[in-house]
Amino acid sequence: MKCPKRLWLRWNQPDLGVVDEAMLARAEIGQKIGILARGLNSGGVEVPGDSLSERLENTAQMMRDGHRVLYEAAFAVDGLFAQVDILFRIGEAWGFREVKSAKTVNDNHVKDAIFQYHVLNRSGLSIERVELIFVAQETPMIEGSRVQDLFVPLDVTDICRRESPELPEAVNELLAVIESGEAEQIRAGRHCEATCPYLGHCFGDLADDDLLFAPSLDKRKYQSLVDRGIYRMSEVPADEELSNKAEFVRRALGSGRVPWVAPDLGRRLAAVKYPAVFLDFETASPLFPVNPGMKGGELVVFQFSAHVLSEPGGDAAHFEFVDLESDDPHAGLVEALTPVLAGAGSVIHYSAFEKRCLTRLVGAGVPGAQELLQKFLASSVDMEDFFKDGVYHPKFRGKSSIKVVLPVMVPGLDYSDLQVKNGGMAEMSYVAARSGELVGADLAARREALLRYCERDTFAMVKLFEALLGLV
Numbered sequence: 001m002k003c004p005k006r007l008w009l010r011w012n013q014p015d016l017g018v019v020d021e022a023m024l025a026r027a028e029i030g031q032k033i034g035i036l037a038r039g040l041n042s043g044g045v046e047v048p049g050d051s052l053s054e055r056l057e058n059t060a061q062m063m064r065d066g067h068r069v070l071y072e073a074a075f076a077v078d079g080l081f082a083q084v085d086i087l088f089r090i091g092e093a094w095g096f097r098e099v100k101s102a103k104t105v106n107d108n109h110v111k112d113a114i115f116q117y118h119v120l121n122r123s124g125l126s127i128e129r130v131e132l133i134f135v136a137q138e139t140p141m142i143e144g145s146r147v148q149d150l151f152v153p154l155d156v157t158d159i160c161r162r163e164s165p166e167l168p169e170a171v172n173e174l175l176a177v178i179e180s181g182e183a184e185q186i187r188a189g190r191h192c193e194a195t196c197p198y199l200g201h202c203f204g205d206l207a208d209d210d211l212l213f214a215p216s217l218d219k220r221k222y223q224s225l226v227d228r229g230i231y232r233m234s235e236v237p238a239d240e241e242l243s244n245k246a247e248f249v250r251r252a253l254g255s256g257r258v259p260w261v262a263p264d265l266g267r268r269l270a271a272v273k274y275p276a277v278f279l280d281f282e283t284a285s286p287l288f289p290v291n292p293g294m295k296g297g298e299l300v301v302f303q304f305s306a307h308v309l310s311e312p313g314g315d316a317a318h319f320e321f322v323d324l325e326s327d328d329p330h331a332g333l334v335e336a337l338t339p340v341l342a343g344a345g346s347v348i349h350y351s352a353f354e355k356r357c358l359t360r361l362v363g364a365g366v367p368g369a370q371e372l373l374q375k376f377l378a379s380s381v382d383m384e385d386f387f388k389d390g391v392y393h394p395k396f397r398g399k400s401s402i403k404v405v406l407p408v409m410v411p412g413l414d415y416s417d418l419q420v421k422n423g424g425m426a427e428m429s430y431v432a433a434r435s436g437e438l439v440g441a442d443l444a445a446r447r448e449a450l451l452r453y454c455e456r457d458t459f460a461m462v463k464l465f466e467a468l469l470g471l472v
């Protein structure tokens with residue numbers, strides 16, 4: 001249990017949790033993989049029910065009715081609840097399978113299985129077999145493959161049998177956390193993970209200069225300050241030694257100016273050469289390949305947007321490319337991008353990802369990709385660097401991603417009006433298009449939505465650049 005407060009909130013105030021678009025996208029992928037894996041025990045029925053009590057009742061009834069395979073069967077005992085992806089008969093006994101949208105096992109997968117085993121066992125089922133199901137390392141394309149070739153099982157029956165007797169003690173500890181209320185007082189800290197749905201709740205009340213938002217404050221320094229009751233950068237003693245980046249924040253706060261601009265920002269911006277090309281790629285790396293010859297997890301670069309600014313303050317021309325139709329979008333993308341970058345003075349991108357995309361195209365042997373990469377490397381300007389150590393705004397809260405800095409630097413411009421709002425949704429759109437889930441008018445509409453999303457990224461970069469120029 002990494003954070004008792006998370007457990008406490010989940011049980012006592014679940015409504016405070018916020019599931020963002022990226023989490024939803026991940027959950028949707030997991031759901032699709034789970035449904036696909038049902039083919040390992042085909043012929044089953046999904047247990048219906050809108051509420052927990054309905055699913056519990058229906059599970060019990062369907063087992064009495066003699067069903068041999070159930071999907072999402074639900075059980076509750078001793079105040080504990082468990083649901084299993086696939087429940088199947090083995091003679092008079094039962095087995096269950098839990099499907100993971102991953103290729104390798106981790107501790108949590110096994111702990112979850114032990115918990116499920118315990119609940120099913122205590123519910124009176126004789127469990128003969130427990131398997132975790134993972135996506136195969138070398139996954140073939142789903143289309144035309146046997147489901148057995150898409151997944152690999154890991155038998156965890158023995159560990160479940162061995163460890164489940166220990167579970168009641170651990171469960172009692174968890175129940176004590178849920179009931180005591182002490183956990184509610186836990187302060188947000190370095191233990192918080194980006195995937196915690198309560199980040200908004202726990203971080204909402206923190207001051208903008210909380211140590212948690214200070215970049216490059218190493219673990220020991222952070223702990224030493226917190227141990228002395230210091231939680232804000234503005235409270236850090238003047239003689240405390242800090243890393244360069246943390247020192248940058250302290251100087252910014254000390255200046256009293258918002259936003260604070262580093263003395264060398266003007267020189268760095270003046271080094272940008274025109275025409276300046278603002279470039280962004282969209283990619284997918286699905287667990288299951290969606291194109292012939294592709295490997296599972298391999299990066300596909302299927303889209304770019306570029307705004308070209310001929311001079312400071314001028315109008316930017318827009319160029320774009322997306323390919324959802326062909327089996328390999330790379331050659332077409334390189335062909336379309338080559339003339340856009342040909343005359344570029346600077347190629348402005350956000351983060352190191354664009355370099356990775358071009359390196360991938362070179363690795364795939366795409367004609368012209370090597371020249372594009374060389375052009376990129378010779379003229380690359382990473383705009384995120386300006387927001388890492390060139391401008392400090394407390395509302396950035398220690399982050400420099402475009403989604404965070406944009407609404408602060410360019411109020412009113414964001415992604416909320418778009419159908420595709422982030423890279424995860426773009427990736428899912430590509431996978432849906434390539435696997436035939438999107439066709440006809442739906443495919444055309446999604447294609448348009450992808451174009452508008454990627455365009456917004458590079459338009460946002462142009463506007464951010466203007467905002468930066470306005471600061472110096």
Ligand code: SF4
Binds near residue numbers: 004006186199202
């Ligand atoms: S945000 Fe942090 S403190 Fe709050 S519940 Fe999540 S992990 Fe715990």
